Amino acid sequence: NAGVTQTPKFQVLKTGQSMTLQCAQDMNHEYMSWYRQDPGMGLRLIHYSVGAGITDQGEVPNGYNVSRSTTEDFPLRLLSAAPSQTSVYFCASRRQSFSNQPQHFGDGTRLSIL
């Protein structure tokens, strides 16, 4: 019962490097989202998707890109890493976009930008 799988679990980057955080879910959920978590600031929504081929911005989208080519996968791309992007990143999914279903979270990716 995999649920939401995020890779990698840990990553260290240098300023200016790019990378992609992977997220996959096997529950056939329509809705997927990315959050970043920083101390004292809770979880802030970066981007979300209500279904394959559809993405939209959340609260803090700058510096990040997403795509949703399949229902299962929702990768998050850092275009040019900056120290301010050091954070813990969580991917989440839920059954439907037009619903109040609970969100299921992955284990997170701990990212450090030097």
Added chain:
Amino acid sequence: GQQVMQIPQYQHVQEGEDFTTYCNSSTTLSNIQWYKQRPGGHPVFLIQLVKSGEVKKQKRLTFQFGEAKKNSSLHITATQTTDVGTYFCADVYGGATNKLIFGTGTLLAVQP
């Protein structure tokens, strides 16, 4: 934009004491979901409140939605060390897309 504040940011209690965290918004909340995140873990869904004045219980946990739907609370009776973690409220916000906007969280430490 929508902001959901939680107080306190941190609470340290002795095992057996009660604990309450409050979730407040300047605008009317849609529906409230509560999540718990253990240290080093990921958020896990606890419950959802939908109606004004709604009260729900899960064993030692009591969740309440304010009459004006501008606040919510989580009360834990007789805390245990297993209650340690950060508790988040989240507003199901955003009209048709139902974005989930999280509060700032309350970190609970329980001393045995």
